[in-house]
Amino acid sequence: MPSDKEMINNLIDNYTSLQRIKKSDDIEKEIDYQIKVLKAKLESFGIVTTDLDL
Secondary structure (H helix, E strand, O other): OOOHHHHHHHHHHHHHHHHHHHHOOOHHHHHHHHHHHHHHHHHHOOOOOHHHOO
């Protein structure tokens, strides 16, 4: 189970990502970027992301 600091850090990351999307001039480009970053993080933990795409 993650520590309190890890959970807070994850929440801050999520909040920052949402703010970046909201303030972006090109929302689609920003969402694509956020997805790339998230996939890289998941894959660094060994999680296969190919089946996650809709």
